[in-house]
Amino acid sequence: MPPVDHVFLNRGLAATTPHPLGLEVSHAQGPWIHLTDETKLFDAVSGIGVTNFGHGNDVVLDQLRSQLEKHLHTMVYGEFLQKTQTEASALLCATLPKELDGIYFLNSGAEAIDGAIKLSRRVNGRTRLMAVSGSYHGNTIGSLSVSSNESRKAAYRPLLPEVEFLKWNDPSDLKRIDSTVACVIVETVQGDAGVRIPSKNWLQDLRAKCRETGALLVLDEIQCGMGRTGKPWAFEHFDIVPDILCMGKALGGGMAIGAMATSKARLSLFAHNPSLGHITTFGGHPMACAGAVGALKSMDKINFTQVERLNRMWQDALESHVAVRNVRRIGAFFAVEMESAEAVQKTIECGLKCASGTGVLLFYFLSVPHAFRLAPPLTCSEDEMATGLRLILQALDHVS
Ligand SMILES: Cc1ncc(COP(=O)(O)O)c(C=O)c1O
Incomplete structure (x- = not known):
């Protein structure tokens, strides 16, 4: 049997992975998830394709x-x-x-x-x-x-x-x-x-x-x-x-x-x-x-022309980053391929590190270890998308 010292099991909750993110949520608004330690994360995955229209819509x-x-x-x-x-x-x-x-x-x-x-x-x-x-x-x-x-x-x-x-x-x-x-x-x-x-x-x-x-x-x-x-x-x-x-x-x-x-x-x-x-x-x-x-x-109410333009901007910037091998995208749905599973792991961890209290939530695929997923809310403004992209590129910078 695996050990029971686990952030979820310790609270009497089911565990699904040995190393969950375990971050404690305070509240969420727009593309931002605010944590109880007063840091905030740009939600670049929309809770795995759920909050397409933003948190607190x-x-x-x-x-x-x-x-x-x-x-x-x-x-x-x-x-x-x-x-x-x-x-x-x-x-x-x-x-x-x-x-x-x-x-x-x-x-x-x-x-x-x-x-x-x-x-x-x-x-x-x-x-x-x-x-x-x-x-x-x-x-x-x-x-x-x-x-x-x-x-x-x-x-x-x-x-x-x-x-x-x-x-x-x-x-x-x-x-x-x-x-x-x-x-x-x-x-x-x-x-x-x-x-x-x-x-x-x-x-x-x-x-x-x-x-x-x-x-x-x-x-x-x-x-x-x-x-x-x-x-x-x-x-x-x-x-x-x-x-x-x-x-x-x-x-x-x-x-x-x-x-x-x-x-x-x-x-x-x-x-x-x-x-x-x-x-x-x-x-x-x-x-x-x-x-x-x-x-x-x-x-x-979604402006799909704007969604395409803003996500195209993300794709162009990601494809130009030295740590990125390939980007697959349709609309606001991306797979970003890197050199290795380790590079993906490091990028996701760096995203969460929250320099000056602000980070970005990136996430894995179950079946493609050398890539991470992106699926930002479709309701993001131009400024929010620019901020999200900056945070993702900062995380990638730590790997290159
Ligand atoms: C393509 C696809 N089908 C089915 C499911 C299962 O949905 P649920 O987790 O709500 O049961 C998922 C969940 O990630 C999915 O991505």
């Missing part, structure tokens, strides 16, 4: 305050009509193609993936599942089964049977999809694989192959959705529409949420044979949906 907070006064939980999902659910669903559908006209609000991204697997099997009665190399879809047994990093799965086997992995972005591998496949699950832009952006041709061929064989195309936009790639949804870059779209993270505006969008006809299957085909106590929680209303209203 007024539109989100107003929605939450107003719902707080009305009611919290009243009844399990699917029994009572609740205004925040209906409003969030209408706002969400307004951002989506007409084929995706039904929403199931859930608790987390991983639950949305599990729900998509279940629904696909109901739609076509098939059992085989396909995902792609480099995928990350979450940590429930179902979502872990369709994630590809074997080092994260081995300890938990046996996982779901009948899961196979296609080679990411390889058109010649698509022939393995046939009429026995229930669904193919793909992150439109892979997050944990290091912001890997697929070719338009591959995604369009995948779309066509799924249509031809009756396999459902499930796009995971839990991390790359909600404006992160410079458009409301990443699939808009590729001119395709999924059969099921999985969402989460930034959708809740900081509240815990997951969601699936698909056709009303498909969603209706959960109500029959068996009824209660996917049930959840807290899915569609009124506060989470109030957060979603705030987040969707905020997304509507």
Whole structure:
């Protein structure tokens, strides 16, 4: 058994890594996280793709305050009509193609993936599942089964049977999809694989192959959705529409949420044979949906031209830094590759060192040790982005 002297375990909390950051939060506003020791960090990762519209966003907070006064939980999902659910669903559908006209609000991204697997099997009665190399879809047994990093799965086997992995972005591998496949699950832009952006041709061929064989195309936009790639949804870059779209993270505006969008006809299957085909106590929680209303209203106000210009500025400056080997970016979603995992470690530590009380929060990928991630809030002003960039470059300077 590992030692129990641990900053989380010592407080009776679950530990997830031997060396957590362990910083104590006081409050957060805009792109800044303020710590109890009175230092502050520029949040260059948006809580891993959650606070796309900034901390303490007024539109989100107003929605939450107003719902707080009305009611919290009243009844399990699917029994009572609740205004925040209906409003969030209408706002969400307004951002989506007409084929995706039904929403199931859930608790987390991983639950949305599990729900998509279940629904696909109901739609076509098939059992085989396909995902792609480099995928990350979450940590429930179902979502872990369709994630590809074997080092994260081995300890938990046996996982779901009948899961196979296609080679990411390889058109010649698509022939393995046939009429026995229930669904193919793909992150439109892979997050944990290091912001890997697929070719338009591959995604369009995948779309066509799924249509031809009756396999459902499930796009995971839990991390790359909600404006992160410079458009409301990443699939808009590729001119395709999924059969099921999985969402989460930034959708809740900081509240815990997951969601699936698909056709009303498909969603209706959960109500029959068996009824209660996917049930959840807290899915569609009124506060989470109030957060979603705030987040969707905020997304509507984002100036994507400015987001592109400011993040392009970050990319240019990062690419010119001697310690950086390569930058992959789409919108405000970056992987910054360095020479080694040690260089990444040192950069992240230097970012946190807070010269004169101000630092920057950078973070790792689980599966790409020689790169760090960047995903700044989309609401940052020009000055805030300039400050964030200066702090990142200072951290990199310590490594070169
Ligand atoms: C692409 C992707 N899918 C699914 C998930 C799982 O979401 P959650 O952590 O809310 O279960 C994540 C979380 O990081 C993710 O990045």
